[in-house]
Amino acid sequence: xxxxxxRPMRLDAFMARANTAYYATHxxxxxxxxxxxxxxxxxxxxxxxxxxxWGLLGRPRPVLLVEAGPGRGTLMAxxxxxxxxxxxxxxxxxxxxxxxxxxRLRALQAAxxxxxxxxxxxxxxxxxxxxxxxxxxxxxxxxxxxxxxGSTWTERYVGPEGFVELEPENLSRFAGEVETRSVERExxxxxxxxxxxxxxxxxxxxxxxxxxxxxxxxGAALFLDYGPEHSxxxxxLQAIANGRPADPLSPPGSADLTAHVDFAALAATARDAGAAxxxxxxxxxxxxRLGLFQRTGRLAQDQPPQRAxxxxxxxxxxxxxxxxxxxxxxxxxxxxxxPTPPGFAA
Numbered sequence: 231x232x233x234x235x236x237r238p239m240r241l242d243a244f245m246a247r248a249n250t251a252y253y254a255t256h257x258x259x260x261x262x263x264x265x266x267x268x269x270x271x272x273x274x275x276x277x278x279x280x281x282x283x284w285g286l287l288g289r290p291r292p293v294l295l296v297e298a299g300p301g302r303g304t305l306m307a308x309x310x311x312x313x314x315x316x317x318x319x320x321x322x323x324x325x326x327x328x329x330x331x332x333x334r335l336r337a338l339q340a341a342x343x344x345x346x347x348x349x350x351x352x353x354x355x356x357x358x359x360x361x362x363x364x365x366x367x368x369x370x371x372x373x374x375x376x377x378x379x380g381s382t383w384t385e386r387y388v389g390p391e392g393f394v395e396l397e398p399e400n401l402s403r404f405a406g407e408v409e410t411r412s413v414e415r416e417x418x419x420x421x422x423x424x425x426x427x428x429x430x431x432x433x434x435x436x437x438x439x440x441x442x443x444x445x446x447x448x449g450a451a452l453f454l455d456y457g458p459e460h461s462x463x464x465x466x467l468q469a470i471a472n473g474r475p476a477d478p479l480s481p482p483g484s485a486d487l488t489a490h491v492d493f494a495a496l497a498a499t500a501r502d503a504g505a506a507x508x509x510x511x512x513x514x515x516x517x518x519r520l521g522l523f524q525r526t527g528r529l530a531q532d533q534p535p536q537r538a539x540x541x542x543x544x545x546x547x548x549x550x551x552x553x554x555x556x557x558x559x560x561x562x563x564x565x566x567x568x569p570t571p572p573g574f575a576a
Contacts, residue, residue, distance in 0.1 A: 238394050264366050276309050373429065378424070383398055457492060459494070461495055
């Protein structure tokens with residue numbers, strides 16, 4: 231088990247260190263359940279979303295089907311099964327690529343997806359037309375936290391005794407944005423008490439690179455993750471260990487650390503790179519428009535009552551507003567010529 235750093239370490243470096251250790255030594259799905267593990271329909275719908283969007287992009291051949299953060303490979307296995315049944319041209323045209331850094335998870339993925347090519351980072355994925363899927367990938371990327379008290383800004387670090395606040399690094403790069411986001415949306419400042427603004431540089435770099443690829447070649451990407459629709463100040467850092475909320479400053483590697491995704495900032499990043507952006511849209515209506523309940527109903531028809539009820543319950547868990555349907559969002563970025571992709575048209 232890795233201990234806390236002996237000297238102050240910037241929060242994003244601590245978070246990256248903690249999650250690298252966690253995924254190297256833990257089965258994360260004993261601590262939490264993601265949408266592909268809840269219902270096979272989730273992966274099926276995303277596979278068909280990619281197939282239809284491929285058609286909207288002009289059916290480029292060959293095309294890369296890429297997943298970032300593929301977990302056990304469940305989503306992609308379900309996606310490929312659906313594509314093989316109803317989108318055979320897309321299945322024949324695609325080559326499969328997975329972005330995964332954990333050797334342990336790669337082994338699980340290889341058992342289900344032996345045809346895949348693996349990458350540590352997006353920059354080793356070939357430059358070619360692509361469709362990228364990413365479910366709960368962005369939330370695990372490390373964040374920085376800037377703290378304002380009055381007119382003074384500090385940055386959160388992690389030391390041997392816990393959080394410490396030091397002079398910010400390179401704040402000038404983000405000064406305008408941080409200051410704007412420190413103003414509450416009603417138009418007045420929260421200077422009376424500490425206010426936290428989070429920034430995720432790796433997520434922005436990933437989206438900027440991906441958007442540039444989608445502009446240079448016919449391509450599209452779909453992200454599903456959790457966070458607010460608009461950029462808002464606040465501390466969203468959280469940890470899960472043994473299926474329960476934990477202290478984010480637990481020994482690195484003992485818990486999974488995540489934070490809310492700043493969808494508005496990522497949408498702006500993609501637009502700046504020239505991509506067309508759709509969403510963010512709450513996951514519930516997005517999946518419903520793709521046919522979540524129709525497909526689930528067909529699956530349930532031939533099942534025993536208990537299994538049928540479980541399938542319907544799983545769909546409701548994904549879509550109901552008071553469960554995963556509102557907090558989780560869908561965000562797509564595409565080549566600028568692409569019409570509105572499935573699920574985003576009202």
